[in-house]
Amino acid sequence: MADNLQLTPIAYIRTDFTEKFGIPRQSGLVDELVGRVVFEPQFRNPDALREMEGFSHLWLLFGFSKSVRSEWSPTVRPPRLGGNKRVGVFASRSPFRPNPVGLSCVRFLGIEHTEREGDVVLVAGADLLDMTPIYDIKPYLPYADCRPEATGGFAAGRQDYRIEVDISDALLECIPPEKRAAVIACLAEDPRPAYHDQPERIYSMNFAGMDIRFRVKNGVAMVTEVVSKKNADHLPTTVDKKDKK
């Protein structure tokens, strides 16, 4: 059909998440998450980023590469509604869509000039799995994209889901200092499936080459263990907040 459109990845994003569990449910919720957008060789051209410095935020169009299903379903069950209520797919941001493209608003941190990967775009607040394909980057235009009058539908009450995080000093020591704030902020988003209320159950969040184990009781996520894994060579560069533009 004439209007079918073939998308090619322009880049891949590198993040601290190698598994879906624990990824915040929208972009921007956890600003401490830093991602590196690494361009594919044929799109690695510094000119394509000219004047990007003038923008504070960017849109990433990405592929729900791990959520492709062969058939589309007209309804989905958003986790924030308890996983039982069905809503229309076009009234949701579910990954299970006829065209599995996602949209994330991220904060632009700057451009990192590298020998090996060319110019890399650094972003904060990305809710993306490591190695997610990126199909487009667009500047966030406040006059067109920011709509303070917009109202939010069924997801409006989501801030109620935040929980407290309890971690001992000894366990905190097991986490590299520059990753601590991100770990705590991701746990505070309550990564459990919404229909779970099993206070004794141990959950495991894979983050930055660590396995963060925790349970949730009375609205508090208590970290029980931090296990280091051996895949730390893929981690994104950590950007100190003070160095941000």
Added chain:
Amino acid sequence: MADNLQLTPIAYIRTDFTEKFGIPRQSGLVDELVGRVVFEPQFRNPDALREMEGFSHLWLLFGFSKSVRSEWSPTVRPPRLGGNKRVGVFASRSPFRPNPVGLSCVRFLGIEHTEREGDVVLVAGADLLDMTPIYDIKPYLPYADCRPEATGGFAAGRQDYRIEVDISDALLECIPPEKRAAVIACLAEDPRPAYHDQPERIYSMNFAGMDIRFRVKNGVAMVTEVVSKKNADHLPTTVDKKDKK
């Protein structure tokens, strides 16, 4: 390549613009523009729209179907910068991009139940050509998508471009009452190419089956003629503001 992604139109939008000239340069600038999103038969399912009523705004992912070029260029020349300055394609919303997908934030007006086309999504503020392919509809989530702290880069000063519109009562009578506000609002956006300053030149904006002719002098668009055309059978339904939700 594994992460190439084939998009299929889920719908086509019907608007009053059959030509590019006169279309506002971003979505939402002219709220009076009403568009009808008509689903393709295989995606015509009322369940897919369930709970959409709870949202005030939607994202449309669309194809820049008339702007496809075989090669991508790393830089573009935004019209609002005078058409001379080059900026990186990923620092612009230009249609000429490696993956020609556009992003428009529109106001959700409601769902029209029809015999012939099924459930049709009515939107306001669409900056789209008639029959633009739509690849996805997503709800606008204020808590993730609205970033009042965002700053705007080179396009920040765009409000300066608005001009006054002068139209005689006699010419206004030639425009159907429900289209008048949209015509005036589109002209006020100054549709001229930014590098034009030719006060005697007559421009022509094709809108809702009419040819609106005007010239621009001293910051005022003066309508000189309204010519009715014979292609009015494709017009979108006009929605009275009072009926909006």
